[in-house]
Amino acid sequence: MxxxxxxxxSAPVETSxxxxxxxxxxxRISIGLALIGWVIFAIGTKPDWxxxxxxxxxxxxxxxxxxxxLAIICLGGYIGLQSLWxxxxxxxxxxxxxxxxxxGYVIAVFAGLADIFGMGSQSFPQSPYFGPWQASxxxxxxxIIALGFLLLIPFNPNKLSNQ
Numbered sequence: 001m002x003x004x005x006x007x008x009x010s011a012p013v014e015t016s017x018x019x020x021x022x023x024x025x026x027x028r029i030s031i032g033l034a035l036i037g038w039v040i041f042a043i044g045t046k047p048d049w050x051x052x053x054x055x056x057x058x059x060x061x062x063x064x065x066x067x068x069x070l071a072i073i074c075l076g077g078y079i080g081l082q083s084l085w086x087x088x089x090x091x092x093x094x095x096x097x098x099x100x101x102x103x104g105y106v107i108a109v110f111a112g113l114a115d116i117f118g119m120g121s122q123s124f125p126q127s128p129y130f131g132p133w134q135a136s137x138x139x140x141x142x143x144i145i146a147l148g149f150l151l152l153i154p155f156n157p158n159k160l161s162n163q
Contacts, residue, residue, distance in 0.1 A: 026083035033076030057147030058130035097151025104144030111137020
């Protein structure tokens with residue numbers, strides 16, 4: 001530095017809290033819901049992980065618990081993916097995705113409770129049987145939910161950079 005060169009002062013550091021995007025609380029809520037739903041889903045599918053397994057077969061209460069957990073996961077995912085569309089007009093693809101996710105959940109519920117609805121291999125007075133056909137139906141429903149969530153993602157980077 002020479003003698004005649006002025007000393008530049010550094011810019012003041014901003015210490016005031018910055019405002020969050022209005023989308024941030026929705027994303028936090030959706031992640032929380034998805035985690036809570038995952039724990040409930042895990043309790044329903046694998047109660048022995050928590051030391052709560054009382055029966056060698058999958059019973060009605062266990063089926064209901066994991067379907068409720070799946071519903072909470074779907075709700076959290078839907079809220080989170082909807083918040084990505086904040087301030088934008090949704091496309092027809094995202095509309096199809098939301099309906100596809102809901103349809104996948106209906107398929108999972110119907111497949112999981114097929115014996116209760118009278119469409120399974122056991123009649124209702126007996127204990128419901130969650131066998132390979134019901135498990136396959138629930139997995140197909142979960143796959144359709146995942147496909148619907150993929151369609152809900154806004155993939156146009158030009159629109160996202162204009163915000």
